[in-house]
Structures are given as C-alpha cells and as structure tokens.
Amino acid sequence: MNVIKTENLRKVYNEGKGNEVLALNGLSLTIDKGEFTAIVGPSGSGKSTLLNIIGGLDKPHSGNVFVDQVDIIALEENERINFRLRNIGFVFQAYNLIPVLNAKENVGFIMLLQHEPKEAINERVDELLTSVGLENQALKRPNEMSGGQQQRIAVARALASRPKFVLADEPTANLDSKSTAALLDIMEQLNEKEGITFIFSTHDQRVIDRARRVVTMEDGTIIADILQAN
C-alpha cells in the first residue's frame, strides 16, 4: 500500500524572469508503507523541492500529490497545516527545535498541539527519549545539547504523534560521523519497530549505504531507482 504518490510534478522557479529554473520536471514517485528511502543526487537536482512538495510546504505548478489518498494540494492553508500535524513528521537540516522548550517539551510539543492527554504525552515522550538514547538529557534546552543530540530530539519529535511518514532533508549534514551513525541507528530501529516510513535526502555515502531504496535525481527527474540489501 502506498503512502505517497506523486504524478508528473513540475516546479519552475523564477518563472518568466529570464533566470527560470526547472526544479522538478515531470517527476512521478510512489513510496510504500514502511520504506526506508534515500533521495540522492547532485546539488540543485531538486531533492529539497520534492520533499517540500510532498510535505505540503510548497506547491507544484502541475501534477498531483496524494498522501494516504488525500490530494494535499487541494487543501487550504489551515487544513494543510493540520494535515501536516497529523500525518507528517519533519526533520530539517538544523536548528529546528523550539529554543525555549527543553528536550522533553520539544518532543511532546506536537502531541500538545494535537490536544493529546498529558499522561499519553508523557508516556510517549519517555519512550521516545529512551529510543533515541537521550532519557538523561530530558530537561536540557536545545542550546545545551550537541548538534547530534538536537537532531535525535528532532527525530523523536517528528515521531511523537505516530505520523504516517517522516521527511528528513539532509538530517545529517551538520553531524560528525559518529552522530550520523547514531542517528541512522535510531531511524532504522524506529522504522523496524514502529513501521514508520522514512524518506530522507542526503549527499553522504555512509547514509546512502544504509538506505534500503535509493532514488537518484538529476535535473528534476529520477534517473535511477534501486533497492539495495544491507
């Protein structure tokens, strides 16, 4: 069963300004439940653009995006924000925690926005903090944690509300190799244990090696799509 289906996505930047960029050129991609997929390709090939459109943060000029059968392009702003809240977990390249909240509060924040009961939040947050190995950092604020720790908290936050899938745009770009490995361990574990679908873009060969499916992009289209065993 597919969670994500894009059909013929086209995205043009700076349309009619002379410096037009065709960021996505008729891209179609289907992602099934439980996948652990890397989107790779040279800089400027359209990876971020694709993830943003799938996540409903951006709109294509033409083509369709279905997330769980829902046409997210047709939703109006608040509906789309709400849809993201309930279905999609985001991990960005950096600095995406709320600075005034501690680790625990950051992880619980999305569930709070969903008006989940306090006990349920606490239980889930503790469980996730343990999963990402940061149960003893629960009361630290983001600026008291390392970049790798922050990213692990960000993954925990993205997973808190049990989204359909997690989108991560170069989640390891700012991490050293040890933190990168630790983050991937956690993502892999959560993927296996909770069946969460992960889609992440990356330049890092070590990250690519650990993906089960590698989608390679160039100039806004898919030029290779392979399954690999590891």
Next chain:
Amino acid sequence: MILKIAWRNIWRNKKRSVITAASILIAVFLSLMMRSVQLGTYKSMIDNVVGSYTGYIQIHENGYWDKRSIDKAVVMTDSLMNKVSNTKGVEALLPRLENYGLLSVGDLTKVIVLNGLDFEKEQRLQDIEAKLVNGTLPKNPKDIMIGRGVASFFKADVNDTVVFLGQGYHGMLAADKLHVSGVIDLKNPALNKTTALMSLEGAQHLFSADGIATSLVIDKKDNAPLKSVQKVIAGKLDDTYEVMNWQEMMPELQQTILADNVGGLLMVAILYMILIFGIFGTVLMMTQERKYEFGVLVSIGMKKGKLILMVFLETIILSLLGVLVGVLLAYPIMLWKHYDPLVLPGTEADMMETFGFSAEIPFYIQPDLPMVHASLIFSIALLVSIYPIVIIKKLDPLKAMRG
C-alpha cells in the same frame, strides 16, 4: 502551554525585555504622576470654588446671576423647597440672601457685599468657623461678621458697631446698626476686602425680605452626576427659575482647567508616542529574528492562529508587566501626596490664594486614572501587535526557513 512558551520567550532576551518593560514603566509612572497632580489641582480648585462659593448647583430667579439684584430673588415657598429637596441626589438645600450696600464706621464708608447664610446648613459645604480670625459666628440677627480686608479698612474689630445702609427688597430702605461678632479670612484678598456675612434671618430682616433668598445652593450627593441632577431639577421648575451648575456660573474656571488640561494631555500623548516606537522596535526585532523559528513551527503543524496568539501574548505580558510595576510604584506616592498634600512654594502659593484657591494640592487618587493609563498601554500593545500578526499571516514557512 502557549502562555508558558510566550512567557519563556519574553525572557530569551532578558536585557531587551527589561528595557522595554522599564520604558513602559517610566512612561506610566511619569504620566500618572503628572496627571495626578493636574487632576488633583483641578479637583482642589473646583472643591474650593464649589465648596466656599457657588456650590455645585444653584437655583435663582431667571436672570439673577447676570444682574445680581435682590429684586430678582426667589420666594421660598414650601412647594418649591419640597420639590427640590425631594430630588434624587440632592443632599441639602442652602438658601442664601446676597445684596450690596454701604458699610460705615465713623467717617469711613465702603461698598460691601452682605451675604445672609444659614450657618448650620452651610457647614455641609464649608467650615466657616475654621476661617474665623477673631470672635464668633453671628448669633443674633444684628450680628455681622466682616472679612479681614474690611476689618483692616475700618480698623474695626470684634464688638465694634458698624452701620449698614442700602436698598432692600422691592426698594425698601435697609439701614441698621450692626454688631461685629467676628472677623473672617476667606483666603482670598479680593473677597476679604468686600465681604460681610450675617445670619440668613438677620439679612432677611435687614432687607425686608422674609422668606426670600437670592440663591438656593444645592449640595448634591457625591456620587450623583452633576448634569443629570441639574436637569431633573430644571425639569421640575418652570422657566421663571434658572438652574445653573458651577461651570455655567464660573465659566472662566472651567476654561482655565480645560486649557491647562489640554497641555497635560498633550504631554502624555507625546510620551506615549515615543513609547509606541519603543515597543514597536522591540516587537519588530522579536519578530524578525524569529522568522526561522516561526517557519519551523508552522512546518511541523502549528496553526498560524496559535502562533499569533503566542506572539500577541508576549507583547501583552511585557506591556502589562511594565504597567503593573509602574502603577504599583506610582500609587503609593499618589496616596501619600493625597493625604499629605503638596504645598506650593511662596510666590505660586500667593498666586493661587489670590485667585481664591488653596495652595495645598492633594494628588488625584481615583482608580479611573491608573485604569485609563493601563488601557492606553494595552491599546498600544494591541496596535503594535498588528505587525507580527501581518508577518505571520503572510509567512511562507519555506521562505522563512531559508532566511
């Protein structure tokens, strides 16, 4: 939760928040002090005039206030007195009989205003006994009490005899020998030189005007609104009477106060204008430097409405903090200076007293003053919040995160 985040956000940049709250505090403090003195001055001026001179409302025969002639006097019929006394908000009715005449002692003669008062009732408005320099209040119908200036003009003192000569009601002759029972200081040189007081009966007898008064002064209850009491009374009386409030009787005072008040309000307006820019600067920076964060929050599913509420709360809390501390600092000083009033120094005191006002200025402490200023600051906070609201409404999370 939103409140908690807002609160923590305020303390992210402690220095800036403290400076902003402090500037609000100072503006509120200064405005309160300034307005408290000003409104206190007006209140004391009005109390002075209203208390010792006009009362809040007076009833005369139509045209009396212009002409000041005893022939335009009111006959105090029971029906008239009852009608007025039974009006809601009326505490008491004080009849006065005022007339001009000549006062002589030996070769000296002087024009004075003789005022017949019901001293017992008059006590409600003013403490005449406290103004006595010498002697007692008039006890007999032929007792007279003279102003300090009158006394020094005649070199007269208590127990001297003076002669009054004038015209009574409807052209009757009014002449009698009177006994000086007291000398009074009306705290106003002009009045002191021209005023003499008698009992109401004494004056009525002297002017052949039994049962007659030139004015009926109304002492209204403190909480009764002036204009509506005036209106109700005017409605009960036919147009042979005029019902005037102190503002109509003393338009100069009213105008002086208005003119001065405009100046004060202008100062406050300038102070708050500066404050608007100060708060706006803070909010502007707060918003600009956090666009990235707003982008993340919207991306992970925070509705813009909630985000707006959060930023709005930050501004409101910061403002209220400033207001609260400002009021808490100002109010004790206002209270202190209300009960232990500011006394104007030398020349200013003389000037005030020349115009018949007291040199003591009790600060104005009615709670409406801090309320007004708190709501002003609140409105400024609302106004300034428009900026982040617009920014968030227009926010594209992707652009915001790209920086």
